Amino acid sequence: MKINKQILHIPPYISTSWDNIVSISTREYHLIITLKNSMIVEIPNLNGQIIELIFDTHAKVLESGTKTTKASFNLSLPQMTNTGYESLYSAMQHDPSQKDASDLPADVLKKIANVAKLFAEEVNIDMPQPEKNCNCTHCQIAKALQMGLGVNPENLDEAVDEADLKFRTWDIKEEGSKLFSVVNPLDQNEHYSVYLGEPVGCTCGNKNCEHIKAVLKS
Ligand SMILES: [Zn+2]
Ligand SMILES: [Zn+2]
Known part of the structure; x- marks a missing residue:
């Protein structure tokens, strides 16, 4: 039997790292361990001291786990925001060198169109204009926005009979x-x-x- 902040090792019932454990509880004299994959492991007849040790260790792991997550989140946040802005900024510039870029995924364009629909009711957005025969990210998004607002750019230039x-x-x-x-x-x-x-x-x-x-x- 091995119980530390890394692993819970109680043969022959369980041997796993705490990462895989969602929660622990007791029912009568059984220790019940719920795993991330929804499996439940029941361990009978553990003595009170061991059960206490397991609960203690789980609590410590949970505490240190939260701290680690918070710290790394704070560190990575500014970086993420910068890249986010950058890619958004570059996405909103018509780029003739990208005119033959591959299509954005249809569901992404659909989402953009849906967002445009929502916005259209709230504010009068300054709509980016797609360039003709251009498939750069900007023009694809601009087209999707127009589509969402009910303008079909494909039909705009078609001479109406x-x-x-x-x-x-x-x-x-x-x-x-x-x-x-x-x-x-x-x-x-x-x-x-x-x-x-x-x-x-x-x-x-x-x-x-x-x-x-x-x-x-x-
Ligand atoms: Zn373009
Ligand atoms: Zn007639």
């Missing part, structure tokens, strides 16, 4: 054989009947009107 837009502005219903009603969804009073038989016609009087085109396209 005006004819397409017009066709979309009509509600078309089939009224009968080759007969269609064409209604402006924004103004129900503006409606036409289009006949696609012989001869093709529209109640607006034109032979080559957008209503007929709309029906043909539908």
Whole structure:
């Protein structure tokens, strides 16, 4: 049996370092050790002195453990912050030499877009603008931000087909054989009947009107 600040060695029940032990307790005359992997080790018939020694040692290990963690945390904090700022700063600069950089992970971009959504409701953020055809970290993040704010930069430059837009502005219903009603969804009073038989016609009087085109396209 070996009980010190490094290990708990009680054969044949357990032999491990304190790192692996979450807690110890007693039930009746059994010592119960809960391990990090959720395993529970029960050790029967230990005498009171040994149980006391085990509790004492565990307490000492816990105390010194907290101290070590705190100290190293304090030491590493300023360093971490600096690198954090640095990488954020460099991430927010358009860098043409990185224009063919690989894509950031999709879930990271998604998170950025979600953050943008949250921010958009709170403040008017000065949105970084992505450069065209650039895949540097800055431009990827800028794109993700725009996406999150509901702007799809992929579609910004695409010329909108005006004819397409017009066709979309009509509600078309089939009224009968080759007969269609064409209604402006924004103004129900503006409606036409289009006949696609012989001869093709529209109640607006034109032979080559957008209503007929709309029906043909539908
Ligand atoms: Zn860029
Ligand atoms: Zn017409």
